[in-house]
Amino acid sequence: MVAGSPELPSITCHARLSRFILCGVFSIRDPMTKRFTAFVSVLLISFSIGFAAPAASASVLHDTPVATAVGSLPPKTCDISSNLDTTANVYISACRKASIRKVFPGEYLxxxxxxxxxxxxxxGKKAWKLLNDQRWRK
Known part of the structure; x- marks a missing residue:
């Protein structure tokens, strides 16, 4: 290594992707390229670990079954009372105008x-009111 550069005694470049990226960062001599490469490697590592994933902001989302939320079928009728087991995203796609998505709260899709x-x-009240409002009907 170059004199004055930090030493990484236990890192081998062939072990893992993150270690490989770090070895590549510390072998670069240009400071600007080293910063950019370090930034990109931190992004890659954080995406692979999951730190950059958005957190659920509404408490409503925590008790929704995954199979119900992901595997909803399109409704046969557009009567909202007969489609209470459908997700808002599927119901909006099948029964409401696309322009409702501009004002509909995204965390409820x-x-x-x-x-x-x-x-x-x-x-929650706003989302329910928009779903029942007749001006958004197809």
């Missing part, structure tokens, strides 16, 4: 309509 109906927060 993957939530089942029954949970939106029971939610008493301001955004």
């Amino acid at each position: 993957g939530v089942v309509l029954l949970k939106i109906k029971r939610d008493r927060t301001a955004t």
Whole structure:
């Protein structure tokens, strides 16, 4: 290694992707390239670990079954009371105009309509009101 550069005694470049990236960062001599490469390697490592994944912001999302939220079938009718087990995203795609997505709260797109109906927060009430508003009907 170059004199004055940090030593990495236990890192071997062939062991893992993150270690390989770090070895590449410390073998670069240009300071600007080293910073850019370090930045890119931190991004890659954080995406692979999952630090950059967005966290669920609404408490409504935590008790939604995954199979219900992911595997919802398109509704046969557009009556909201008969589609309470459908996610808002599927219901909007099948029964509402696309322009509702501009004003619909994004954190409720993957939530089942029954949970939106029971939610008493301001955004939950807004989501339910928009789903029932007739001006968004196809």
